[in-house]
Amino acid sequence: MSAQAGTAPALPDVAVRPDERHIRPGWITIAGKELADHLLSVRLYVLLVILGIAAVIPLYFVGEDVRSAATSASGYPAIFIYLFAYPPQGVNFGPLSFTVSSFVAIAAPLLGVAFGFDAVNGERHQGTLPRLLSQPIHRDDVINGKFAGALLAITLALAVVLAVITGFGMLRLGIVPRLDEIIRLVAWLAVTVLYVALWLAFGMLLSVVIRRAATSALVGFGLWLFIAMPFIGPLLVSLLGTFVASGATTQAEYASTVQWVARLLPGQVYAEASAALLRPTLTSVSASEIYSTQAQQQIPTLFSFDQSFALIIPHVVILFALTVGCFALAYARFMRQEVRA
Amino acid sequence: MTASPTPARAATERRVAKKGRIRQRARIELPEDAGPIVTRRLSKRYGDLVAVDNLDLDVKAGEIFGLLGQNGAGKTTTILMLLGLAEPSAGVARVVGFDPTRAPLEVKRRVGYLPDNVGFYDGMTGRENLRYTARLNGMSGDDAEAKIADVLDQVGMTGRADTNVDTYSRGMLQRLGIADALVKDPSVLILDEPTTAIDPIGVVEILDMLRTLVRERGLAILLSSHLLAQVQSVCDRVGIFAAGKLIGIGTVPDLAEQFGEESARVEVGFEGIDAGGAESTAQVLRSIKGVTEVRLPARPGEPFTVLAERDGTSAVREALLATAASRGLRLSSIREVVPSLDDIYRRAVHARGLAVESGAAA
Numbered sequence: 001m002s003a004q005a006g007t008a009p010a011l012p013d014v015a016v017r018p019d020e021r022h023i024r025p026g027w028i029t030i031a032g033k034e035l036a037d038h039l040l041s042v043r044l045y046v047l048l049v050i051l052g053i054a055a056v057i058p059l060y061f062v063g064e065d066v067r068s069a070a071t072s073a074s075g076y077p078a079i080f081i082y083l084f085a086y087p088p089q090g091v092n093f094g095p096l097s098f099t100v101s102s103f104v105a106i107a108a109p110l111l112g113v114a115f116g117f118d119a120v121n122g123e124r125h126q127g128t129l130p131r132l133l134s135q136p137i138h139r140d141d142v143i144n145g146k147f148a149g150a151l152l153a154i155t156l157a158l159a160v161v162l163a164v165i166t167g168f169g170m171l172r173l174g175i176v177p178r179l180d181e182i183i184r185l186v187a188w189l190a191v192t193v194l195y196v197a198l199w200l201a202f203g204m205l206l207s208v209v210i211r212r213a214a215t216s217a218l219v220g221f222g223l224w225l226f227i228a229m230p231f232i233g234p235l236l237v238s239l240l241g242t243f244v245a246s247g248a249t250t251q252a253e254y255a256s257t258v259q260w261v262a263r264l265l266p267g268q269v270y271a272e273a274s275a276a277l278l279r280p281t282l283t284s285v286s287a288s289e290i291y292s293t294q295a296q297q298q299i300p301t302l303f304s305f306d307q308s309f310a311l312i313i314p315h316v317v318i319l320f321a322l323t324v325g326c327f328a329l330a331y332a333r334f335m336r337q338e339v340r341a
Numbered sequence: 342m343t344a345s346p347t348p349a350r351a352a353t354e355r356r357v358a359k360k361g362r363i364r365q366r367a368r369i370e371l372p373e374d375a376g377p378i379v380t381r382r383l384s385k386r387y388g389d390l391v392a393v394d395n396l397d398l399d400v401k402a403g404e405i406f407g408l409l410g411q412n413g414a415g416k417t418t419t420i421l422m423l424l425g426l427a428e429p430s431a432g433v434a435r436v437v438g439f440d441p442t443r444a445p446l447e448v449k450r451r452v453g454y455l456p457d458n459v460g461f462y463d464g465m466t467g468r469e470n471l472r473y474t475a476r477l478n479g480m481s482g483d484d485a486e487a488k489i490a491d492v493l494d495q496v497g498m499t500g501r502a503d504t505n506v507d508t509y510s511r512g513m514l515q516r517l518g519i520a521d522a523l524v525k526d527p528s529v530l531i532l533d534e535p536t537t538a539i540d541p542i543g544v545v546e547i548l549d550m551l552r553t554l555v556r557e558r559g560l561a562i563l564l565s566s567h568l569l570a571q572v573q574s575v576c577d578r579v580g581i582f583a584a585g586k587l588i589g590i591g592t593v594p595d596l597a598e599q600f601g602e603e604s605a606r607v608e609v610g611f612e613g614i615d616a617g618g619a620e621s622t623a624q625v626l627r628s629i630k631g632v633t634e635v636r637l638p639a640r641p642g643e644p645f646t647v648l649a650e651r652d653g654t655s656a657v658r659e660a661l662l663a664t665a666a667s668r669g670l671r672l673s674s675i676r677e678v679v680p681s682l683d684d685i686y687r688r689a690v691h692a693r694g695l696a697v698e699s700g701a702a703a
């Protein structure tokens with residue numbers, strides 16, 4: 001306050017000489033460097049392998065199922081996308097819903113945390129932060145550039161995995177995805193990137209708040225285990241859901257309440273969005289409606305992409321808002337932090 | 342009617358008076374012909390702790406200015422404010438003609454900065470690290486490569502530029518840090534503890550390099566250090582910094598004058614004086630005009646310390662020579678002891694009654 005009041009009148013106008021050099025915005029340079037770092041990092045390849053394995057195993061079994069059912073399924077309009085959204089018959093993996101999309105839902109947040117947890121405290125630890133900030137860039141260029149670079153690396157990684165799965169599917173099934181299916185897959189990729197961006201923003205928040213990279217990694221991966229793995233967080237949430245819904249009078253009301261509680265976890269929001277995009281037969285994401293349509297034994301209908309997308313607009317908005325909120329928190333904290341270690 | 346507005350008017354007057362005070366406090370005049378770094382009443386408070394207290398600093402073009410003080414004296418805080426990386430609580434700074442708070446980019450475009458404990462991205466070579474800095478400064482292509490080669494050569498790092506920085510020694514990192522600060526072709530260089538954690542030979546090399554830079558490029562250099570003796574030789578002027586205050590400023594002889602002892606010291610050594618002869622020799626020395634005190638050597642064979650009035654030292658030295666010759670004392674050495682910056686610093690801090698607590702913001 002006093003600094004503002006103190007300095008303002010005392011300054012004779014200094015001609016701000018427009019620099020003759022055309023300077024690229026700092027965040028683009030930083031994003032470029034971060035992207036290059038990520039693409040060369042061991043981290044990315046380890047994660048790609050994990051993600052690849054997570055996706056390919058269910059893919060193999062579903063591929064078998066689809067092949068064996070191919071004769072009866074002729075004429076089914078969206079068979080390719082089956083690969084991603086349906087669990088294999090006859091393979092039981094306990095509580096895990098064994099589909100490609102659910103495996104990606106578990107593994108993808110890892111990408112976000114892994115690329116975010118040491119973004120700022122790593123610079124501090126290396127002693128490069130003061131040097132970086134003394135270059136002619138704004139302070140927020142650092143955090144913006146790091147976010148953009150990491151998100152681009154993640155998008156590339158996910159796109160590669162998706163392309164591999166698609167190629168594998170084409171080989172196994174001998175079916176080429178139709179335009180509608182491709183659009184659905186791209187939209188699913190976009191929503192997945194958005195979900196990973198939430199975890200990336202969260203990882204970066206940790207890297208700003210926690211001074212030691214090892215600690216922030218522990219916190220980040222611990223929370224990932226808790227929230228994204230289907231053992232602990234979702235289990236607790238479903239217990240909480242049944243408790244809250246115990247007063248429900250109808251089955252539909254009960255299902256709806258349990259679903260609303262489950263939506264406290266962003267993973268559930270993502271799972272619903274992902275299901276709607278990958279299953280054209282899903283005409284509602286609301287549990288109570290699904291329940292009642294099941295009860296009515298409706299004739300299965302197929303949604304077009306825009307109809308499916310309309311279902312999940314709230315989900316996309318929620319994920320986007322959470323991401324922005326997380327990033328804003330990291331941003332605000334970073335802008336106020338002392339430069340020195 | 343006339344009486345009624347009195348309370349309101351009083352309030353208005355108070356407001357005006359208050360405004361006037363703020364105005365007055367705010368109007369800090371900066372000199373017209375200011376050098377590249379000027380601060381007036383620059384202050385930084387962290388809660389109750391005053392890290393920098395009403396600092397007035399002037400650094401001229403083409404000089405090396407040493408900001409000397411213990412850890413926790415406020416040197417780094419001052420530097421961060423000069424770069425616009427910390428916001429002053431009060432006061433003004435003007436660096437290369439810009440206010441670092443209002444136009445940090447303009448300042449950072451023209452000021453090279455070597456942070457305390459500089460670090461680089463390991464996994465990249467020295468040259469790649471500098472290339473990143475060049476890009477952040479809007480330089481690319483052949484111009485940038487030429488500039489990088491040039492600064493690497495200047496700091497003597499060409500040979501190791503293409504090896505990974507995690508193989509570098511502390512001294513090499515420091516030199517790469519100076520190269521990094523020079524990439525943007527700055528007109529001011531700010532170096533925070535450039536000689537810390539470097540071996541003595543490395544220190545000499547770095548200080549020589551700084552001298553050359555000033556000579557060849559006319560840079561202004563502000564360096565901070567707590568190793569006073571090391572930087573004493575290289576600084577044109579020094580500012581003594583303690584508890585956030587600049588308690589002395591000037592050339593080293595100026596400061597010796599200001600904070601030195603009352604009397605000058607001359608050390609004289611004689612050959613062949615044993616413990617018994619020391620007292621009689623001391624008697625002889627005491628009889629010389631201008632000598633105020635003679636201290637016996639701690640061990641036989643070491644020189645006597647002669648204290649003399651400060652402006653009479655040359656006369657005392659001549660008298661010492663003459664006395665030694667006439668008394669048949671074999672003189673082995675005679676030299677005037679110039680107070681070291683460490684002495685000056687200790688005296689200055691003591692004189693101002695500023696005990697610096699370690700652990701305050703450095």
